[in-house]
Amino acid sequence: MIVFGLYIAIFVASWLLVKLLVHRALNDFTARKTVTFGDESAVRPSRIASVVSILTIFLLWGAFTGSTWVPKFLHAPGPFVGDASFTYTAEAEGVAPDEATVTVRVFPVGEETEDPEVDPGDGWAKNDSASVGAWRSGLVRVDQNDAQGRDEGHRVVAVNGQPIAPGGEVITDYGRVGMSPKGTLTFEPAKGWQMEPIWLPAPEAVLARLAEISRDGYRDSTLWEHLGWSLFRVIAGFFFGALIGIPLGYAMGLSDWFRGWFDPIVEFMRPVPPLALIPLVIIWAGIGETGKIILLFLAALWIMAIAARSGVSGVKISKVHAAYSLGASKVQILRHVIIPNSLPDIFTGARVAMGVCWGTVVAAELVAAEKGAGMMIMVASKFQLTDIVIMGIILIGVIGFGIDMLMRLAERKLVPWKGRG
Numbered sequence: 088m089i090v091f092g093l094y095i096a097i098f099v100a101s102w103l104l105v106k107l108l109v110h111r112a113l114n115d116f117t118a119r120k121t122v123t124f125g126d127e128s129a130v131r132p133s134r135i136a137s138v139v140s141i142l143t144i145f146l147l148w149g150a151f152t153g154s155t156w157v158p159k160f161l162h163a164p165g166p167f168v169g170d171a172s173f174t175y176t177a178e179a180e181g182v183a184p185d186e187a188t189v190t191v192r193v194f195p196v197g198e199e200t201e202d203p204e205v206d207p208g209d210g211w212a213k214n215d216s217a218s219v220g221a222w223r224s225g226l227v228r229v230d231q232n233d234a235q236g237r238d239e240g241h242r243v244v245a246v247n248g249q250p251i252a253p254g255g256e257v258i259t260d261y262g263r264v265g266m267s268p269k270g271t272l273t274f275e276p277a278k279g280w281q282m283e284p285i286w287l288p289a290p291e292a293v294l295a296r297l298a299e300i301s302r303d304g305y306r307d308s309t310l311w312e313h314l315g316w317s318l319f320r321v322i323a324g325f326f327f328g329a330l331i332g333i334p335l336g337y338a339m340g341l342s343d344w345f346r347g348w349f350d351p352i353v354e355f356m357r358p359v360p361p362l363a364l365i366p367l368v369i370i371w372a373g374i375g376e377t378g379k380i381i382l383l384f385l386a387a388l389w390i391m392a393i394a395a396r397s398g399v400s401g402v403k404i405s406k407v408h409a410a411y412s413l414g415a416s417k418v419q420i421l422r423h424v425i426i427p428n429s430l431p432d433i434f435t436g437a438r439v440a441m442g443v444c445w446g447t448v449v450a451a452e453l454v455a456a457e458k459g460a461g462m463m464i465m466v467a468s469k470f471q472l473t474d475i476v477i478m479g480i481i482l483i484g485v486i487g488f489g490i491d492m493l494m495r496l497a498e499r500k501l502v503p504w505k506g507r508g
Contacts, residue, residue: 153281179235195221200218252266324387327380353393364385
C-alpha cells in the first residue's frame, strides 16, 4: 500500500506540474483547441507522461531495493544491520529475579559473521550474544549459560522492563522480541520498508544477470535461443489461430446458420483460460512442440473469431446497400466492403490475441520444454532465482511491446481509413 500510495502521489504531482508549468511555458496553443469530449481521435499519448511513468517505476523499484542507481536520500528505510541489544528479567526458584543483557549482531544476508563477545556479568543471569541475518529471525536461548536453568524453574518474565509471556512480544528500538509457546525468546530485527533481494532484487542485479546469461547462456542454451523458441511458438500458435479464426468469424457474421452453429461453441470456449486446457492438450498431443503450439492456437482462435465477427457486424448497412445498387456481386461486396471495414476490428483482436499468447507461453513451456523464456522463468522460480524471473518477465514484456508496436504500424499502413467512417 505504501508503494501504491507513492505511485499515486507521483502521478498527481507530475500531472499538476506539467499542466501548470510546462504547457504554460511552451505556450502550446494547439493544446487549447476545443474538441468534443469523448473524441478518441483527438487524444494522443503524452510523451512527457510516458517518460515520467517509466522513470517512476524504476525509481520506486530502486528506492525499495536499496539500488546504487538511486541516490541514498531517496532510499526507503532499510533493514537494521549492526549490533542490537535488549535486557531481560528472569526468575528461578530460590533466588531473586535478575537481569541480563542480550547482544545480537545483525548481518547482511549472504555474509558470514561471529557472535559478539560480551562480559557474562556478575548475577546468576548471564549476558548473552547471538547473530541473525537481516530480514531473518532467530532463537536466543538465554537460559543455557545462566546459573539457574530450566530445571530450577528458569523463566523470562520481562524484556526491557515490559512484561512478556509465552506467545507475547515486545517491540524494541532494534526489532521485535517474541516468546515461543515454550518460553524461548526469539529476535526479529527491524525489516524497514525495503524488499529482501530474494523477493525483489535491485535493477542492477537484474541487469548483471542479463549480461551473464547473454554471455554464458542458461541451461546449455543461449539467451537468444530461449527467446527465439518462445517467439516461434507464439507466432506459430497465433498464425494458425488467425488462419482458422478469421474465416470462422466472417462465416458467423455473414450466415445465420454458421452464427447459430458456432456461436455457442465460441462463447463457451472464450472465457475458458488456456491454463485449464494444459492437461487435456498433454493427453491429446503429448508433451512435444505440437502440444505447446496447440495451446497457443487455442488461446488465439476464439479471440480472432470474435474480432472478425465483430468487424463484420460493424459494417454500415448503407455501404452494403450502396454497393448492391451499383451492381456489385456478393464476392465484390465481401472483397471491397466487408473485408476493408472489418480490418480495424481484426487488427485490434490480433493485438489482444498476441498479448494473450505471450501470457500463455510461460504456461505452455511448463510442459517438458528444454528451451524458452517461460522455461527459464519456471526453472529459476524453483531455485528462488528472482533476478532471472524478473529478467525473463521484462524480456517477454519488451518483445511483446515491440510486436504490438509493429502491429500498430502495420495497421496504420494497411488500414489508413480506420476511424474515418
